[in-house]
Amino acid sequence: MDTPKRGLDLTKLRVRPLAERRSLSQLEQILIDPDASPPPCPAGAAAVIRDCAHAIKAARSIGATVLLMYGAHLVKNGLGAVVNRLISRGWVTHLATNGAGAIHDWELAFFGRTEESVRENIASGTFGAWDETGRFIHIALLVGGLRREGFGAALGRFIAEDGTELPNPSELREKLERAPADAAAPAIAELLHAMQKHQLAHGRLTVLHRSKHGSVLATAFEHGVNLTVHPGIGYDIISCHPMFNGAAIGRAAQTDFELLAGAIDRLDGGVVLAVGSAVMAPQVFEKAISCVNNLRVQQAREVVRNHAIYVVDIQDAGGWDWSRGEPPKTSPAYYLRFCKSFARAGGSMRYVQCDNVVFLHNLLSQLERG
Numbered sequence: 466m467d468t469p470k471r472g473l474d475l476t477k478l479r480v481r482p483l484a485e486r487r488s489l490s491q492l493e494q495i496l497i498d499p500d501a502s503p504p505p506c507p508a509g510a511a512a513v514i515r516d517c518a519h520a521i522k523a524a525r526s527i528g529a530t531v532l533l534m535y536g537a538h539l540v541k542n543g544l545g546a547v548v549n550r551l552i553s554r555g556w557v558t559h560l561a562t563n564g565a566g567a568i569h570d571w572e573l574a575f576f577g578r579t580e581e582s583v584r585e586n587i588a589s590g591t592f593g594a595w596d597e598t599g600r601f602i603h604i605a606l607l608v609g610g611l612r613r614e615g616f617g618a619a620l621g622r623f624i625a626e627d628g629t630e631l632p633n634p635s636e637l638r639e640k641l642e643r644a645p646a647d648a649a650a651p652a653i654a655e656l657l658h659a660m661q662k663h664q665l666a667h668g669r670l671t672v673l674h675r676s677k678h679g680s681v682l683a684t685a686f687e688h689g690v691n692l693t694v695h696p697g698i699g700y701d702i703i704s705c706h707p708m709f710n711g712a713a714i715g716r717a718a719q720t721d722f723e724l725l726a727g728a729i730d731r732l733d734g735g736v737v738l739a740v741g742s743a744v745m746a747p748q749v750f751e752k753a754i755s756c757v758n759n760l761r762v763q764q765a766r767e768v769v770r771n772h773a774i775y776v777v778d779i780q781d782a783g784g785w786d787w788s789r790g791e792p793p794k795t796s797p798a799y800y801l802r803f804c805k806s807f808a809r810a811g812g813s814m815r816y817v818q819c820d821n822v823v824f825l826h827n828l829l830s831q832l833e834r835g
Contacts, residue, residue: 476662476707480596487585488578492676495543499550503826510819511827513775518831520736520773521556529735529772530728533557534746535821537565540573541580542822545679547829552684556832557738559728560617560685561721563745564696564714567620567682568703572598574624574680575672592705599706600663601672605629606713607659610652615721616694616714621686628672634660655713663708691728693721695749726753729769730761737774739807741821747806754810772812776803777824782816 506514524531533551539562551557562570572579575597586592593599602620608629609619623629637657641650659665677683685692696718698704698711729750739746758768783798791808792798799805807814817824 475704475709478594478705478707480594480599480706481591483572483576483595483597486581486591486595488572488576489580489582490541490573490578492543492545492573492577492579492679495541496545496679497543497547497822497826499547499826499829503830504820504823506823506827507819510817510824513815513817514824514827515831516815517736517738517773517775518828520775521828521832524735525555525558527734528731529733530559530731531557531736531738532559532561532728532732533738533740534561534742534750535566535738535740536563536742536745537569538741539821539825540566540569540681543679544822544825545570545573545681547825548681549679549684550829551825551832552681552688552690554832556829558690558731559725560681560690560692561725561746561749562617562681562692562694563742564616564694564701564703567616567694567696568598568602568701570680570682571602571620571624574674574677574683575601577676593702594705595702596706599703599708602703603659603706603708603710603713604631604665604670606717607652607656607710610713610716611649611656613649613652613720614717615691615724616696616717617682617692617721618686619717620694621680621682621692623672624674624677624680624683625686627674628670631660631665631667631670632656633667651712652716655710655716659708659710659713691724693725694718695721695725695745722749722753725749726756729753730757732757732769732772734771735773737772737807737812738777739774739803740777740825741779743778743780743803747803751806751810769811774807774810774812774814776807776814776816777819777821778803778816779818779820781818787814787816 569579605620605623637653783801785792785798
């Protein structure tokens with residue numbers, strides 16, 4: 466019988482200062498001015514964008530959820546200020562992104578630069594192994610766990626407040642001894658362990674975020690709008706760090722999934738925008754809406770209905786007209802998860818083959834026309 470194999474000891478990873486990384490994107494070069502004229506739309510997209518703007522206005526008039534789910538390319542394409550305008554003007558009521566979307570947002574706020582060459586850095590074992598990114602995001606999540614904050618709120622607060630306060634370890638020990646069965650005990654224990662293992666001093670930890678004006682995380686936090694983050698363990702570069710803590714990430718992600726489900730419970734007559742997220746948005750949305758409907762059925766309430774879903778990506782729709790319903794399994798379009806999952810989620814779904822900058826900038830322009 467084979468002896469069970471041990472995993473890698475990730476605490477031995479060697480990380481480097483972020484300043485040593487050759488970053489491919491710089492905030493001031495990519496950030497789009499929301500007051501500039503939006504780029505022209507491709508044929509067919511303009512009408513859908515106008516329809517989407519009308520649907521959002523109708524949703525807001527009845528207090529229904531307008532949910533923007535997006536991938537990391539939205540951040541790397543410089544749409545932070547455009548999305549921040551959508552937040553500040555009250556057009557979106559909930560935002561959701563993946564782990565990479567949050568990481569790029571944080572790096573741009575802190576460092577003013579983000580993105581690296583995967584091909585070059587995997588070969589040298591340096592891909593993702595950047596100290597500040599892994600260290601500060603983990604600290605934000607660990608401290609946020611004491612407040613039972615999700616990933617988005619914890620990191621948004623960390624950016625907006627330029628750091629955090631690390632509690633005295635003796636106080637953490639006292640709380641654990643006094644109430645070891647309390648719901649907050651695991652978060653307390655994780656933070657205490659991290660402070661001891663990684664020699665984190667208690668007191669004020671100041672981390673200046675000089676480019677927070679482009680941060681969606683910070684803007685959402687400051688406006689009291691939920692921005693939830695839906696990561697996968699091992700998906701993101703913060704896994705490539707000695708502080709990697711799946712418990713802290715998972716705890717924050719669970720809180721955010723519950724917040725997302727709460728937003729979907731208010732989706733009747735509302736709008737979902739899935740922009741450039743081929744995996745996270747459809748996968749997370751279908752589970753969250755199923756949870757909502759599960760509870761509604763128990764309460765003899767109607768399932769979520771009358772919601773409009775707009776899915777935006779630059780890929781074609783597999784040669785299928787999704788207004789006809791779901792394609793057969795013999796069609797390549799059947800395997801487009803970003804269309805299929807949303808088409809199955811009730812309401813009406815429209816797919817728009819469009820660049821995310823073109824779609825969102827033109828959508829903002831339509832909404833601001835009054």
